[in-house]
Amino acid sequence: MESYYTENTRFYGNTNPKRLLEKYGSPLYVYNENILRERCREMVKLVSYPKFRVCYSTKANSNIHLLKIIHEEGLHADAISPGEIFFLQKAGFKPQEIFYISNNVSPQEMEFAIERGVTISVDSISQLKQYGALNPGGKVAIRINPGIGAGHSEKVVTAGNNTKFGIYPDLIPQVKRILKEHNLKLVGINQHIGSLFMEPTPYVEAAKTLLSIAENFDELEFIDFGGGFGIPYRKQEGEKRLDLKALGEQLDEIIGSWTAKRGIYPTFQIEPGRYIVAECGVLLGTVYAVKQGYNTTYVGTDLGFNVLIRPAMYNSHHDVEVYDENGQPVKLNERQNTTVVGNICESGDIIAKSRLLPKIKEGNILGIMDAGAYGYSMASNYNNRLRPAEVLIDKNGNDVLIRRRDTFDDLLSTFNF
Numbered sequence: 001m002e003s004y005y006t007e008n009t010r011f012y013g014n015t016n017p018k019r020l021l022e023k024y025g026s027p028l029y030v031y032n033e034n035i036l037r038e039r040c041r042e043m044v045k046l047v048s049y050p051k052f053r054v055c056y057s058t059k060a061n062s063n064i065h066l067l068k069i070i071h072e073e074g075l076h077a078d079a080i081s082p083g084e085i086f087f088l089q090k091a092g093f094k095p096q097e098i099f100y101i102s103n104n105v106s107p108q109e110m111e112f113a114i115e116r117g118v119t120i121s122v123d124s125i126s127q128l129k130q131y132g133a134l135n136p137g138g139k140v141a142i143r144i145n146p147g148i149g150a151g152h153s154e155k156v157v158t159a160g161n162n163t164k165f166g167i168y169p170d171l172i173p174q175v176k177r178i179l180k181e182h183n184l185k186l187v188g189i190n191q192h193i194g195s196l197f198m199e200p201t202p203y204v205e206a207a208k209t210l211l212s213i214a215e216n217f218d219e220l221e222f223i224d225f226g227g228g229f230g231i232p233y234r235k236q237e238g239e240k241r242l243d244l245k246a247l248g249e250q251l252d253e254i255i256g257s258w259t260a261k262r263g264i265y266p267t268f269q270i271e272p273g274r275y276i277v278a279e280c281g282v283l284l285g286t287v288y289a290v291k292q293g294y295n296t297t298y299v300g301t302d303l304g305f306n307v308l309i310r311p312a313m314y315n316s317h318h319d320v321e322v323y324d325e326n327g328q329p330v331k332l333n334e335r336q337n338t339t340v341v342g343n344i345c346e347s348g349d350i351i352a353k354s355r356l357l358p359k360i361k362e363g364n365i366l367g368i369m370d371a372g373a374y375g376y377s378m379a380s381n382y383n384n385r386l387r388p389a390e391v392l393i394d395k396n397g398n399d400v401l402i403r404r405r406d407t408f409d410d411l412l413s414t415f416n417f
């Protein structure tokens with residue numbers, strides 16, 4: 001089948017991968033503003049219940065320029081750390097638009113949010129007690145483990161029996177005692193079952209469970225079903241999109257019947273990260289070596305796992321597109337078994353294993369597709385490598401540098417000499 005992306009070269013606006021690498025260097029993260037805005041809008045209209053809000057999950061990509069666009073589209077945001085709260089505020093999010101979903105944090109980190117007026121969710125009895133002691137009479141949310149998990153790898157399943165996250169429902173009497181002891185108001189309950197589901201069922205089932213748990217509390221201002229909305233990473237094989245219409249209709253139905261039965265109308269919210277940013281991002285890199293192995297051809301690039309760790313960490317698949325000397329996508333007709341590797345000193349430094357790709361030569365450019373989520377945000381300086389620059393193809397198709405590449409001075413900047 002022809003590449004989804006080959007038909008979609010509009011991604012690069014008025015330029016192309018070759019010109020982008022000539023101008024900004026390799027490797028390079030490239031984001032498309034129109035796609036980002038489209039994904040935000042799809043999520044905002046997911047359900048028709050009027051008090052519905054979308055909290056973008058900042059961990060997926062915390063580039064301040066992308067955060068500004070997401071804010072312009074009317075999304076709120078969730079944060080997992082004071083550093084993310086700091087970035088969100090820099091991007092213009094107001095404290096009441098930020099939800100701090102904390103996990104095992106120090107009193108100082110809780111104070112950081114309390115001082116700024118950011119609502120915190122805690123996810124253990126210990127942390128609820130710590131919060132109560134710090135902010136008696138305050139508002140708080142709790143993260144529930146609904147007992148149902150889902151995700152693309154066991155490392156990203158965040159509910160069920162094998163996870164550090166969330167409070168089990170049988171601890172609710174204890175939660176109530178602590179709330180009373182510290183005169184806390186429980187304003188919200190939230191959950192997140194895990195990252196990347198492609199069928200509505202686990203999410204909807206977990207949402208129903210959360211609604212039954214919500215019946216234990218009278219004054220909830222919001223109920224948060226979490227993120228995890230998947231994107232099709234295997235577009236070249238024709239993978240289908242998550243059916244948002246079906247998912248939205250099911251959510252509307254359970255929200256509608258729950259609110260009608262209870263006669264209360266809290267805000268409902270979701271926390272998508274990947275769905276918002278994955279498909280607006282491509283990671284470009286350059287081929288420097290081609291080597292015939294026993295079973296596969298190794299294509300050696302500057303795309304080490306310091307730049308994109310998902311394949312090495314979770315065995316994740318990203319489609320690969322090959323560009324010719326004019327920066328145009330090479331058609332996927334004559335294909336050979338190819339393994340794309342990086343420049344990091346580890347054998348696990350593989351970005352695409354045993355793929356059928358067109359014949360690749362030194363100097364070719366590769367596009368690692370759907371790399372906007374958990375790409376740069378999980379990048380590192382391992383091997384003292386420099387994290388790449390980030391470029392935005394803006395809504396008029398122009399390329400804009402939104403973050404420069406690291407420098408050697410950046411690597412030195414934290415040392416005392």
Ligand SMILES: Cc1ncc(COP(=O)(O)O)c(C=O)c1O
Binds near residue numbers: 057196227228271
């Ligand atoms: C609490 C919480 N909310 C939201 C998300 C976003 O998940 P995703 O990017 O799969 O939508 C995550 C990450 O898995 C998370 O841990």
Ligand SMILES: N[C@@H](CCCC[NH3+])C(=O)O
Binds near residue numbers: 195310314373
């Ligand atoms: N980092 C994961 C997503 C989940 C992380 C957040 N709980 C990934 O790249 O797929």
